Amino acid sequence: AGRVVMETIDAGDILEDGETFGGQSRLSYSSNGNTAQGSLTLAGRSGGFEILGYAKRSTGDNFEDGDGIEVTGSGANLTAGLLKFAYEGDQGDRIELSLQEVQDNEIRNFQPNFGASSRGFAPYYTKRRIASLRYESGNETGLWDPSATLGFSEINVDRPSDPFGDSTATSSNTYSLTLQNDFHLSDSNTITAGVDYQERESSVNATWTNGKTGEESKNIGIFAQARLEPTDRLSVSAGLRYDWQDFTGQDFAQSGTAFTGSASGASGNLSLVYDLTDSLSLRAGYSNVFGGYDLEDNFLFYQAWDYSNLQSSRARNIVVGADWQRGNWTLGGELFKTNIDNVREVSRAGAVGGNDFESKGFNIAATYGWDSGFARFTMNNSDVSFNGGPAESFYLVDSGTPIGKVLAFEVQQEIPTMNLLVGGSVEAALSNDNGVSETYTQKQPGYGVLNLFAEYSPPSLNGLTIRAGIDNVFDKTYADRATYGTEYTSSTITA
Structure with a gap:
C-alpha cells in the first residue's frame, strides 16, 4: 500500500562515536566458479561534513550445479561503487547527495533469463546508475518538519553483437521528486502529507526494431498518511492519495504512430495493530491502490502490440495476522490475498489487454532465542492464478512467480570461549504442480539444501x-522457487 524505500549506509554507520575516520574491507573466494570478491568502505566526518566511499569488484567463471554440470552464462564480472556526501547543521538540518553505479560486463546466454539455448551466447554490458539528493529538517517536534528528495535512476543493457549479427541497446530511466511535511501532533501521532512526481522512460534501439522505439509515463500524486496511537494498545495507520498519469505506448519507426492514454484514480489504506495482551497482538490491513499503466520489457518492443484493450490497473490487498512473544519464544503468522485488475498481458502474440492476477496464501514463523544463539523456522505458501485459472510463469512475468510452499530452518550459536559463531540453514520447497497441463510444462520437484558456516574473530586482531561456509552441502541440483520458468521442460528451454 505504498512504496519500498532503500537507504544506503552513511558515515555514521561506519564510524564509532568520537571517530573522524575509519573503514571496512572484505575479501572472499568461492570455489564453485572460482569467484573472487573484494570491497572497501571508507568514511570520514568533520565539522558537520561527512563523506563515504564504497567500491566492490567481483570476478569468476561459470559455476556448476549439483550434478557438476556447468551453468552457462553465470560467470561474475561486476564492479560497483557508492559515493555519499552530507552536511548536518547544529539544529539537525541535513542535506545528502548519494551516487551509485553498478556495472556487469560478461558473456551471457542469448536470453539470460532462459538458460542455455540453440541461439548460443552474446556479450551483455549492463550499467545501473542511481543519484539522490535529499534534504530533511531534523525537526522531530511541532507541525513543521519538511523534507525533499530528488532522484534519478538509469539502467542500460547493451548487446553489441549476437550469433545473428544483431545489436541491441536498451535504456530504462526514472526521474522522481517528493516534497512532504511531517505534522507531529504528539510524540506518537504523526501525519505525513505531500506531493510526488515520477517520470519513467523505457526504450530500445536495435537492428531488429528498425530504429528506436519505447514507452513513457508521467505521474503526479498527492498523499497523506496518518500514524496514530489512540490508546496504549491500539496503533492505526491510514492514508489516502490521488494520482494523475499520462502514458505513451511504443512508437514504431515503421508506422510513426503511438498509443497515448491518461488515467487517474484514488488509493486508500488502513491497518490496525491491537495488543490483546502483553504477549499477543492482532493485526489487519487493507488497501485499494491505483496502479496506472505499466511500461513493458524493452526486449519485447519488436512485437506488434495491440493497445485497444489496455486499461489502468488497480490492486486490492488484505492481510490478517497475529504475533505472540513470551520468554524466549516469538511466534507469528498471517493470511494474505492480493488481486490486481487489468494487468498488462505478455502473450506470445504480443497482445496487450486487461487481465486479472491473484496471489493468496499464508506466512508463519517461529523463533526460539537464548543468550548465545537462536533457532528460527519459517514457512511461506503462495498460490497464484491468472484470469481465474492456473498459469505458467510466462504469463506471470509482470506479476509474480508460482512459488508454492517454501520452508526454511536456521540455527546460530556463539561459542565465546573460542571466539566462534557457528550456524547453518536448511532451505526447502515442496513439490509444486500449478495445474497447467500444457505439454511443455512439468511438475516442479521439491528440494532441500543444507548450508553451514563458521565465523572466527581473533582476540588479538580487533575488528577482524x-x-x-559450505553452501549446498549435499550437492543438490535445484532452482530456487523464485526463479522464473522452472516448470518448463528442458526441451522447451533448448528449442
Missing part, C-alpha cells in the same frame, strides 16, 4: 572476522 574470518568466515568459512
Whole structure:
C-alpha cells in the first residue's frame, strides 16, 4: 500500500562515536566458479561534513550445479561503487547527495533469463546508475518538519553483437521528486502529507526494431498518511492519495504512430495493530491502490502490440495476522490475498489487454532465542492464478512467480570461549504442480539444501572476522522457487 524505500549506509554507520575516520574491507573466494570478491568502505566526518566511499569488484567463471554440470552464462564480472556526501547543521538540518553505479560486463546466454539455448551466447554490458539528493529538517517536534528528495535512476543493457549479427541497446530511466511535511501532533501521532512526481522512460534501439522505439509515463500524486496511537494498545495507520498519469505506448519507426492514454484514480489504506495482551497482538490491513499503466520489457518492443484493450490497473490487498512473544519464544503468522485488475498481458502474440492476477496464501514463523544463539523456522505458501485459472510463469512475468510452499530452518550459536559463531540453514520447497497441463510444462520437484558456516574473530586482531561456509552441502541440483520458468521442460528451454 505504498512504496519500498532503500537507504544506503552513511558515515555514521561506519564510524564509532568520537571517530573522524575509519573503514571496512572484505575479501572472499568461492570455489564453485572460482569467484573472487573484494570491497572497501571508507568514511570520514568533520565539522558537520561527512563523506563515504564504497567500491566492490567481483570476478569468476561459470559455476556448476549439483550434478557438476556447468551453468552457462553465470560467470561474475561486476564492479560497483557508492559515493555519499552530507552536511548536518547544529539544529539537525541535513542535506545528502548519494551516487551509485553498478556495472556487469560478461558473456551471457542469448536470453539470460532462459538458460542455455540453440541461439548460443552474446556479450551483455549492463550499467545501473542511481543519484539522490535529499534534504530533511531534523525537526522531530511541532507541525513543521519538511523534507525533499530528488532522484534519478538509469539502467542500460547493451548487446553489441549476437550469433545473428544483431545489436541491441536498451535504456530504462526514472526521474522522481517528493516534497512532504511531517505534522507531529504528539510524540506518537504523526501525519505525513505531500506531493510526488515520477517520470519513467523505457526504450530500445536495435537492428531488429528498425530504429528506436519505447514507452513513457508521467505521474503526479498527492498523499497523506496518518500514524496514530489512540490508546496504549491500539496503533492505526491510514492514508489516502490521488494520482494523475499520462502514458505513451511504443512508437514504431515503421508506422510513426503511438498509443497515448491518461488515467487517474484514488488509493486508500488502513491497518490496525491491537495488543490483546502483553504477549499477543492482532493485526489487519487493507488497501485499494491505483496502479496506472505499466511500461513493458524493452526486449519485447519488436512485437506488434495491440493497445485497444489496455486499461489502468488497480490492486486490492488484505492481510490478517497475529504475533505472540513470551520468554524466549516469538511466534507469528498471517493470511494474505492480493488481486490486481487489468494487468498488462505478455502473450506470445504480443497482445496487450486487461487481465486479472491473484496471489493468496499464508506466512508463519517461529523463533526460539537464548543468550548465545537462536533457532528460527519459517514457512511461506503462495498460490497464484491468472484470469481465474492456473498459469505458467510466462504469463506471470509482470506479476509474480508460482512459488508454492517454501520452508526454511536456521540455527546460530556463539561459542565465546573460542571466539566462534557457528550456524547453518536448511532451505526447502515442496513439490509444486500449478495445474497447467500444457505439454511443455512439468511438475516442479521439491528440494532441500543444507548450508553451514563458521565465523572466527581473533582476540588479538580487533575488528577482524574470518568466515568459512559450505553452501549446498549435499550437492543438490535445484532452482530456487523464485526463479522464473522452472516448470518448463528442458526441451522447451533448448528449442
